[in-house]
Each structure stands twice: as C-alpha cells, then as structure tokens.
Amino acid sequence: MITIVSKQAAREQLNHIVEVIEQEGVQAHIAHAPDHTVVGMIGSIKPALVERLQQLPGVEKVEKVSKSYKLASREFHPENTVIQIGDVKIGGGELVVMGGPCAVESAEQIDEIARLVKAAGGQVLRGGAFKPRTGPYSFQGVGVEGLIMMAEAGKKHGLLTITEVMTPEYVDICAEYADILQVGTRNMQNFDLLRKLGEVRKPVLLKRGFSATYDELLNAAEYILAGGNPDVMLCERGIRTFESYTRNTLDLSAIPVLQHLSHLPVISDPSHGTGRRELVEPMTRASVAAGADGLIIEMHTDPDNSMTGDGVQSLFPDQFARLLRELEQLSPIIGKS
C-alpha cells in the first residue's frame, strides 16, 4: 500500500502523514518522485487508517500496488514512460539504436565508429570507458580520458552517448560527459550505485543481472526511481542458462513481460545476449518483433583485434549498416517508426 503526497504539500504535512501511519504500528518509507512524494507502507493496514489518510491535507490518494516495486509498476503508472533526450524519444514508438564498440580504445577509434554509427542511422554511440572485466588482468578501459573522447565524437557526429558507470564515486563524472548512464549486468544489485543514480538528472539504462528475475530487475529500477530519477530504461542482455553454445541466452520473453509489468522502455542487447556475431542480426530482428523499444549493439572497425577481446560478438560496420537498413523496413510492420 502506498500514500501519494502532493509535491506542494508542506514538510510539516508530510511529517504528520508519516506520524499518523507510524502510530498504527505500520512502517513508512519515503521516496521523492518528480511529481509527488510516495510513502510506502509496510505492515497490517486497517481500512480506518486508509480512511484517515485520505482526509489528511497533502494526500492525493492511498493506493494498493500489489507488487513490491511500486513506481516501476504499470499498476501505478499505466502510460508508457517516454524518455526524451534532445530529439530522441525512447519508449515513444520510435526504435532507438545504440551502437559502438565494447570499449573506447582511442580518440581515432571512437571518432571513426561514431561516424559509421551516424551514417548507418543510429542515434546513440555506445562505448565503455570503465570496463567491468571478469579477470583483473584483462583490459579495464581507458577511464576518464575515454569519457572525453566519446563525448567529443558524439558531439562531432550528432549522436547521444551511453557509457557504463561502475561505482557511486564515478557517477558525477560519467554524468558530466555522457547522455545516458549504463548499469552493467554485474552491478544490477549494487544498491549504493542505484541510490546514487536516483540523485542524478541523466537517464539510466539498467541491464538485467545475468541471473536476475524480472522481479529483481524491477526492484533494482525502483531504487533509482525512488531516489527521484524517473528516466530509467530496462535492458534484457541475456541470462545464464545450461546452454554453453551461446555466451548467454537472450530471453526474448523479457521484452513483452517487462512491458506488461512496467511502463519503462525496454532495450534489447543481442550482442551480450548471444556472444556470437552471426546471431546478432537474427536476434535483433527477433527483439524488434517482440516489441523492443530499442537496441544496444556492438560494432567495431577491427573486431578481431579489439582491446577487450570481445570482438566475436561485434558486428563489422557493413553488417551494422545492413542491419539498420533492414530495421527501417521491419519497424513500420510492427508499429514502430
């Protein structure tokens, strides 16, 4: 059960509402969303308490949201969330394509890839400056320099940028240079990071943990929303299953299920979802057919010599361009522009 308090309510009114809830032995948890304050209530909530709350000044409504995540649920927010960044709208019926290398390697590399992403019709340049690697001896990314290189390439070629942030301390600097902040699969439940992302005014792409359920992903998104940042997109990037032919199993059902449970845009990552270049194109088409609001796809000019060694899942530039041409034809058929 939640109580929605108007943004105009005075601090004393909010304090009084919390007092009334707690007097009944119910726990109150406050989250400041952009248009209102939400007071989550945990405990046995009697009808008399609901009636009393409904009469208090500042209370807009008292609602039952059956899910553990509230702000992320469609029950709470029936309309789709549309995230607008410049002229790009994510979740609003346009198919958004984010493309680029696994990692930023040099200014020349990211500039050339940005040119190719733009020429193919992509809207967002992807690239990691800080890389979460399984082993400590693998290339860890070029760091802040990479953020600067990517911001310059994005600006020069008219693309938005997305990059991964791994720790709360780096959120501000990543937010200074990138248009979208990515939370990687390994950090989906890094709650300090999620809380910090709730405080920034930059959209967040939250990747599903490789062994996380939909419920866990939506609760992770709730941390960001409850912190006051409404611009969260969810990303299906494959989960770990018993199948070892593919790096992960891209769970296509996640796309319609998450769209049913939540109003947040859903992005698919067929590169990490399969780990195999030859599967990226068919799984991109399948993601679009399943209703994805956007895609995040790895593309590299020299995948076989990429510094992360993840080139096997990166498309060559001509494959990326061909895929985007195909999507232009496919999108209108399934109601996307």
Ligand code: PEP
């Ligand atoms: C990435 O997109 O660069 C990445 C590391 O993805 P994931 O967190 O899904 O492995």
